[in-house]
Amino acid sequence: MSQIELTELQRRLIVETQKGLPLVANPYAQIAEQLECTEQQVIDNMQLLQEQGVVRRIGLVPNHYRLGYVHNAMTVWDVDDEYAVELGERVGALEFVSHCYLRPRHLPLWPYHLFAMVHGKTEAEVELQITQIRELLGDHCRQADRLYSSKILKKTGMRLKSKS
Structure with a gap:
């Protein structure tokens, strides 16, 4: 397995999203604003990071305890x-x-x-x-x-x- 070199934007994108996406209607637009780039740059880089195996998946992790499933x-x-x-x-x-x-x-x-x-x-x-x-x-x-x-x-x- 070869090592992937991250761009500065990709590194900042990972740091910004690793605790979860913002719970808003357009999370990638909000992330783009915080990273001072375009929404399309966020989407393209997330897709590339997935294709490279750096990001395995983007998914929802509900807190089942708060939903009553105790x-x-x-x-x-x-x-x-x-x-x-x-x-x-x-x-x-x-x-x-x-x-x-x-x-x-x-x-x-x-x-x-x-x-x-x-x-x-x-x-x-x-x-x-x-x-x-x-x-x-x-x-x-x-x-x-x-x-x-x-x-x-x-x-x-x-x-x-x-x-x-």
């Missing part, structure tokens, strides 16, 4: 390897699953390799969601567990510091 569980599943990808895609498509992925097992202590995060307003709602996943997995599921969230963790990626 019961959260990472569900873990031991399913047949032959069906793991297909089943993972089906579980990930469920409207109540926020993210779903495969990870390596760590036998003999950790037999699970399919992970799916679920959120609910009550524990009963989360348990119902877990039951729905178990039904979807059917006989392909050998065992499962749930790991309930006990505190909110700060979710951030790497941060650049502004040049002082």
Whole structure:
């Protein structure tokens, strides 16, 4: 992997947006004003940074606790390897699953390799969601567990510091 040289504008753009986009109708226009450039320059540079892999994605990260979804569980599943990808895609498509992925097992202590995060307003709602996943997995599921969230963790990626 080769190293990317950032322009001064790109570096300032990353610093300006790494904590999130402004919650306004035209966030790129507001950023452009702050960076003293055009909105199109912001859009073009964001696109280029994505194409280069410097910026992986631009997405919304809602605070589900503030929305009332205070019961959260990472569900873990031991399913047949032959069906793991297909089943993972089906579980990930469920409207109540926020993210779903495969990870390596760590036998003999950790037999699970399919992970799916679920959120609910009550524990009963989360348990119902877990039951729905178990039904979807059917006989392909050998065992499962749930790991309930006990505190909110700060979710951030790497941060650049502004040049002082």
